[in-house]
Amino acid sequence: MAIALVGQPNVGKSSVLSRLTGVNTVVSNYPGTSLELERGELTIEGRKYEIIDTPGIYSLALAQNEETIVPELLFDPAVDLVIDVIDAANLARNLVLTLELVDLDKPMIVLLNQIDRVRAGGYWIDHQALSRMLGCPVFPFSALTGEGVMEVLNLLQASSKRGFSRFRPHQDIAGQITCVVGSDCTGKCLRCLSQNRETGCFDKALWARHERARTLAERVLIKQTAAQVLWLTRVEKFIDKPWQGSLVLLGLVLLGFKALLSFTGWMEGLVANTFAPVQEILSRGIGMVVPPGFWNQVLSKGVPEGILLPFALVMPAMLMVSLLMSLLEDTGLLARYAVVMERFGGLFGVSGQAVIPLALGFGCRTPAIVATRILPGTGQRFIVMTLLSIVIPCAATVGMITSVISSFHAYASVIIVTTLVVFVVLGRLMKSRYGEKSELVYELPPLRIPLGCNLWSKVKTRCTGFLTEVLPLLVIMSVGVRIVIDSGVLERLHALEELTRFLFGIPAEAFAAVLVTVVQRYLAPLILLNLTLSPREATIAISMVALSLPCLPVMVMIWREAGVKTLGKIMGMGFLVSFAIGILLNLLLPC
Amino acid sequence: MLTRRNESSPTGEVLTLACLKTGGKARVLDLGGAGINRRLVSLGIGPGTELEVVSVHPFRGPVVVRVDGAQVAIGRGLAEKIKVEEPV
Numbered sequence: 001m002a003i004a005l006v007g008q009p010n011v012g013k014s015s016v017l018s019r020l021t022g023v024n025t026v027v028s029n030y031p032g033t034s035l036e037l038e039r040g041e042l043t044i045e046g047r048k049y050e051i052i053d054t055p056g057i058y059s060l061a062l063a064q065n066e067e068t069i070v071p072e073l074l075f076d077p078a079v080d081l082v083i084d085v086i087d088a089a090n091l092a093r094n095l096v097l098t099l100e101l102v103d104l105d106k107p108m109i110v111l112l113n114q115i116d117r118v119r120a121g122g123y124w125i126d127h128q129a130l131s132r133m134l135g136c137p138v139f140p141f142s143a144l145t146g147e148g149v150m151e152v153l154n155l156l157q158a159s160s161k162r163g164f165s166r167f168r169p170h171q172d173i174a175g176q177i178t179c180v181v182g183s184d185c186t187g188k189c190l191r192c193l194s195q196n197r198e199t200g201c202f203d204k205a206l207w208a209r210h211e212r213a214r215t216l217a218e219r220v221l222i223k224q225t226a227a228q229v230l231w232l233t234r235v236e237k238f239i240d241k242p243w244q245g246s247l248v249l250l251g252l253v254l255l256g257f258k259a260l261l262s263f264t265g266w267m268e269g270l271v272a273n274t275f276a277p278v279q280e281i282l283s284r285g286i287g288m289v290v291p292p293g294f295w296n297q298v299l300s301k302g303v304p305e306g307i308l309l310p311f312a313l314v315m316p317a318m319l320m321v322s323l324l325m326s327l328l329e330d331t332g333l334l335a336r337y338a339v340v341m342e343r344f345g346g347l348f349g350v351s352g353q354a355v356i357p358l359a360l361g362f363g364c365r366t367p368a369i370v371a372t373r374i375l376p377g378t379g380q381r382f383i384v385m386t387l388l389s390i391v392i393p394c395a396a397t398v399g400m401i402t403s404v405i406s407s408f409h410a411y412a413s414v415i416i417v418t419t420l421v422v423f424v425v426l427g428r429l430m431k432s433r434y435g436e437k438s439e440l441v442y443e444l445p446p447l448r449i450p451l452g453c454n455l456w457s458k459v460k461t462r463c464t465g466f467l468t469e470v471l472p473l474l475v476i477m478s479v480g481v482r483i484v485i486d487s488g489v490l491e492r493l494h495a496l497e498e499l500t501r502f503l504f505g506i507p508a509e510a511f512a513a514v515l516v517t518v519v520q521r522y523l524a525p526l527i528l529l530n531l532t533l534s535p536r537e538a539t540i541a542i543s544m545v546a547l548s549l550p551c552l553p554v555m556v557m558i559w560r561e562a563g564v565k566t567l568g569k570i571m572g573m574g575f576l577v578s579f580a581i582g583i584l585l586n587l588l589l590p591c
Numbered sequence: 592m593l594t595r596r597n598e599s600s601p602t603g604e605v606l607t608l609a610c611l612k613t614g615g616k617a618r619v620l621d622l623g624g625a626g627i628n629r630r631l632v633s634l635g636i637g638p639g640t641e642l643e644v645v646s647v648h649p650f651r652g653p654v655v656v657r658v659d660g661a662q663v664a665i666g667r668g669l670a671e672k673i674k675v676e677e678p679v
Contacts, residue, residue, distance in 0.1 A: 058633035058634065059633045062629050062630075062632075062633050087660075087661075089660045090659055090660035090661045091659075091660070092635065092659050093634065093635040093658075093659060093660075093661060096633075096635075206629070206632055206633075207632060207637050207638075210632065210635060210637060240645055240646050240655065240662075241646060242646055242647070242648045242649055242652070243649075245646075335664075338664075339648065339652075339653050339655065339664040340648065340652075342648070342652055342653050342664075342666065343648070343650045343651065343652045439665075439666045439668055439669040440653050440664060440665065440666030440669070441630045441631055441634065441663065441664070441665055441666070441669065442653075442663065442664045443634055443661055443662070443663050443664075444655060444661075444662040444663065444664055446662075
């Protein structure tokens, strides 16, 4: 038995799923990105159902690119039942999809989600009348209060033996839409028009379905009492005013950033203390097993570092950022950032949401790379990933760089201005190359109170992926880095003294520090601090270190999220930017 | 395509969505362009749709409108192409 859960975006489908399946059985998907089907299991009285969650989709007929998996799934005869989740507060528009689903001629159940919101607005939906008109069961439902959950589960249980065939909707309800294309048309616009997208018929049928949905909604929506204003609606009204809204959103970014910093700071000490003995044991264990020599040294240092670095530094940040991102998504605040920051993002060829990964990057860049998933389109993701990797300094980088600046009396203002200029120039350049020109049409979901179990399942999904996929890669790269350090390649850079002095105006050791940033973010400043540099040399070297490659976990994350090719491109650009900055500053700064 | 012809605006003045001020109400006459129309239509915006402007973001930012129960943000460039009339 397979059940498909279908609904438009922002109807609270994942919360419905959490409610129906209890906790943690099914993971919710990232909106707009990982457009994959999530499969889970629902057991009622010992009988198992496969439940398939689909990405939110406005219309089957309009499905594009990855969205087409939804109609494909629904045409599959293996799907026995369709559960259509409707945002009851937005009935007319949601019924459009319902009418398309009716065309599939499959058993269907309709859930009027967020019915509590409708009631608060002083309305009531005559679900029995709607059920009669559609010819399938319709339930008032609220993922927030749990209303309707038992009714749906009871119905599924009662029908598990007899099958769902009596829930087949009436075909004539949507069949009144007539098609104007050729004579071989069946009149089922969803199917025939998907082949004739460029004819006017397609748009006509689409709009006809909208008008039909509107009349249906008008017939079942009954005004009952005076509207009661929810406090959330008041908050929404306040936030949706451009100026004060922007201030509130900005404040929330700062608050989230603060939370991230204090949480990671607190966890770093805790984890480091707890894991120090583990690192010791691992290091000794490997040292005893592997025969002494080059490999013994490399493995006994590289493996523990690769395993512990993510737990001490990256994992706490990942946890916090996952929680913050899930909160933003589930409350509906994320969409508001997209709108407020649309102009700003437009400067760099990205949409307004880009401000979120960029802001998170100032805390820790590894989870920020994951957060780029909220961006539409691979081009946009690439732009933001590159800006994150090369330009945005994370909290740890800022801390270390400031300490180096003060000990050499380097020109802080030059470094800050350089960073800003690189940000703008690189962003503009990437915009012309990878930017996507698209007009913004974006639905703003109402503000909601997030469900705890939903948040938890999202955080869990994001962090599990990190442990299973990123950790092994980190160990491999950490060993690779050890090989480079222990083989003594870096010492041989002395031969380049003349070249580095000529090009960048810095000694070869400082240049080694630039190259070492790839390896470990703590290492580069340490090398610099051990040198004797003039303020001018320090300024150039620090700028080159700050604007080159990110730390190892970030690179691993890019590898995992966008593939090794993208990582190669970003690394190439990182070195290019770093060297260009070195040469330019050497030319511009007075000796 | 999605155009209502032979119907002149009662006020005799055709505006674009971008001309409206916050709180202004209007009825859509015509959507500009072809491809994007479908996205607007799937959000319930088409000829005859009544909408209310919730906010207009500064610096040529998006226009947010309320359609039925939902709020939709529309980029300024697109809003300038959508022809509307003010209801009587």
